[in-house]
Amino acid sequence: MKRYWKHSTLMCLILIGFAFTVRFATPIYFEVPDKWPKPVYDFSKNPITEEGFQLGRNLFYDPILSRDKTISCASCHSPNNAFTHVDHDLSHGIEGRKGKRNSLALVNLAWSKNFMWDGGVNNLEVQPINPITNPVEMDEKLENVVTKLQQSPKYRTLFSKAYGDEKVTSQRILKALAQFTVMLKSSDSKYDKVMRHEASFTQQEEKGYQLFKANCASCHTEPLFSSDKFENNGLKPDDSLKDGGRIKITKNIKDSLRFKVPTLRNIKLTGPYMHDGSIQNLPMVLFHYTDDLYKSPSLSKQLTKKITLNKEDKDNLIAFLEALTDESFIHNPKFQYPR
């Protein structure tokens, strides 16, 4: 009996302890826009809190994650460019080392099943391991990141706000970064306002929208503007890069030259385009689809029929693509460099 009492007091104390840990973090609710599909990301395993998000935001903008403290996530994923980089075709990392691919825009990641151009990464939380440890990106070891953050008074405070104690672990770092990146939601472009009947397209945009639905939407599927599948859109392979895309992961010949269909949200801001950054601007992208397809056995069947667009069609289509720019996303103060 005595023993029983001891145990229940102990349990009570432990429960009080839990109450402590839960109370100080402020939950954030991830809102799914009307008529959008259910997110893929499992929020139950990483409940978003204000404190966790702020920790992630600090980490995202902090070059402390790189070996020589020169490169942050934002170096390649800048908010002004819808979280990609614009100045070069292939990403540039530590000491100016060149990567093999163009950076991807970080947007609506909660709805992605696979990450990277070849879908090699299977969960948003483990994605940062890639740039952190890649010798041409941040070239750092995860255990060093843990040590550096543990030594920083600023981060000890941020970790204890987010998790209830100061302990830094790779799991906590990765989950916090995911809390920030998963919140990068863009759903307030002119297109979205039109869909919500809060605005209307110009005639030009409307014509462009119809052309888009006829020629592009089978892969760049609304409302995310990506089917989240792997396709070969007829881009001529760059001999110097030898990048087969999805085949690297599946080893299946059918996946040769297939890449993840990228979203077209904020597309006006995210050039140069394609996984190798080989296409400079949107008119050139349309030229690619109408006149410059590289025919290979894995070319997606949606593109085997020639797409014809006259000059006016092209202008209309581009006007529509520009209506996918979401200013309130780009300028959202919550996503900017933390001060």
Added chain:
Amino acid sequence: MIKKGIHSVFLFFFCFWLSAQNKSDSLAVNFHLEFNKLPLKLNHKYVSAANDTLTVETFRCYISGIQIQYDDNSVFTQKESYHLLDSENPNSFSIPITKKSDKLISKIIFNIGIDSVTNVSGALAGDLDPIKGMYWAWQSGYINMKIEGKSPSCKTRKNEFQFHVGGYLKPFYAMQCMKFPLDKKADDDINIGIDLNRFFSNLELSKTNSIMIPGKEAMKLAAHSNKMFYSQ
């Protein structure tokens, strides 16, 4: 503040009590890393059955999903059963599983490697922490087994061989399920040998010396690797 202090003191004793309990009366599975039935010495020269002279520098391997079946048909399944055996850390080769008892054990089941669900479950901790160096970054997924060392048969940089075996996507799902029938009382530890000689005797190091990605070759190695395990 005071409340927090008291609570951590209690928590401390609670954990202490838990761990004390673990040690005294728990049944463990002990793995024994060997070369030709003798305890493996790291960086020691061996000759394999395939006639390769070699030294082993690293052996690391995940054991998961440990299950014990008793002859009364009851089954014990370990929760959160993910364990990294690491040649740098001899203690990691002994895994406490459940309470000792007088029951008869009829079978032990475990996996070499990590199952596909865990492979897509995001950032994990403990033995599954990616810091342990058993995780691929560019293609998410755990390395089930790492065997590294040197052999003059390898015409590679510094004569190194490196085997990183893993993969969770079909048809290259490399995890191996092992089952060993036993007939022993649960009052004493279970001993499983891992004989590296059996791994290398299936292999010509001059031809196969660097496998670092999931795929066909990794599947072959995974199949060899389960021949190393035997019940002692």
